Amino acid sequence: MHNILELTDSTYPSFIQESKSIVFIDFYSDTCGPCQTLLSYLPNLTEHYKEEDVVIAKVNVANNPKLANKFMVKSVPLTVVIGRDKMVKKAEVGLLSIDAYFKMIDKALGKNKGFFSKLFG
DSSP, X not given: OOSOEEOOTTTHHHHHHHOOSEEEEEEEOTXXXXXXXXXXXXXXXXXXXXXXXXXXXXXXXXXXXXXXXXXXXXXSSEEEEEOTTSOEEEXXXXXXXXXXXXXXXXXXHTOSOOHHHHHHO
16 A cells, blocks of 8 residues: 555444554644654655555544544554554554654564564564
């Protein structure tokens, strides 16, 4: 996928049910400064993972209260990585470095595992 997917209360259920990809979701608000910085990272993430089975998505919490409630969003930005098994693999509140987001996604893809992770999962 080469575009950033805008998920909504109405599109999320069918999207996640049909998805077989790793999904990175950015929960944001239009009035949040750190959220705007994170939104500027999304094109880089999309470009980096264009050859991978990864979907980069965003959710405006003001417009999608059901999704915000489902993921218990209390503060934004909130980023979530959902695995192919539809389970949340990692969630982070607040603005992190772009490298931290790459690491979140890479871990869900099974990349860059350390020695003990390779042995013990």
